[in-house]
Amino acid sequence: MKMPSSSATNLKKEGLRHLLKTQDYTKKELNDILELMAMLKEARKENALPQLFKGKSVAMIFEQPSTRTRVSFETAATMLGGHALFLSPKDIHLGSKESLEDTGRVLSRMVDVIMARVDEHSTVAGLAEQASVPVINGLCDWLHPTQIMADLFTMAEHLPEGKSLSDLTVAFVGDATNVTSSLMFACTKFGMTFKHICPERFKAPQKWVEIALDNCEASGGKLVITDNTDEVAGCDIIVADSFYWFGQEDEKELRLSTFIPNYVVTQELMDKAGPDAMFMHCLPANDTRECTREVMESPRSVIFDEAENRLTAQMALLVYFTHHHIQAPTEATLTMHKDKIEGFLKTL
Incomplete structure (x- = not known):
């Protein structure tokens, strides 16, 4: 018996899209x-x-x-x-x-x-x-990108009164991680002000900066790259992440000595941002490195909502x-296939 060669998954679906970024x-x-x-x-x-x-x-x-x-x-x-x-x-x-x-x-x-x-x-x-x-x-x-969709939604759930997403100022304090890049691109696309606050040695690469600046030109957003932690003043959201990750273990001591203590998100740093500033972290968090347990457990922390x-x-x-690709069968089609298969099974 000649079998059909086409795939049941309907290859080359029209309008197929991926979420790479x-x-x-x-x-x-x-x-x-x-x-x-x-x-x-x-x-x-x-x-x-x-x-x-x-x-x-x-x-x-x-x-x-x-x-x-x-x-x-x-x-x-x-x-x-x-x-x-x-x-x-x-x-x-x-x-x-x-x-x-x-x-x-x-x-x-x-x-x-x-x-x-x-x-x-x-x-x-x-x-x-x-x-x-x-x-x-x-x-x-x-x-x-999946983390950043959760982050954007969490920001929207906790918007300061009278503000929209485009009005927010977001400060990422720490290393240029994959969360930094994704958040930088998304925030500037929405017209927010995005600040990357980090030591000069670990600032966002120029490739990221150029993408973000193009977003700002289209959206009216603003990008700030600085090593000055005083730039958290007036920010709506402070974001932290790990100071080192997979593949960076050989740089662990250098990174920790560079980031700690100046770039640790402490209650003092949150107070400098302002009384209404929120704290976000993609987790897992190390409460002896990039942030303190006091900040994680404070009323201004939304990290578990974010999770x-x-x-x-x-x-x-x-x-x-x-x-787009849902092809709901009719009752007639369901009945036809059911009867056909059950009828064949009875012959076995």
């Missing part, structure tokens, strides 16, 4: 995702989430461990009626026995979304080049990137 999306498109996040979060509160990922699967590739990324994607898929598969380096042959290209093509035949948390941006970009399903960047050495909103973001992203 928020910079690829307009402010309106990012706002659409934020609005979807708000509706899904409200539905979750009412225990009334529509099953918008029913019958679908997301493959979660992890080259790096994560608490929030894994739990949020897996929970989001399940709550929306779908399924998530955890794929560590022990589970797949990515880049070893099987090429990046073949991995992307094979997974596209079996799942509806690929999420990849990887060491290098080229890996997730390579998957997207070959995949015929949406690919979501769960973190790479350059960017962390919860990783789930809010992942729900929206799974729906946003698959809703």
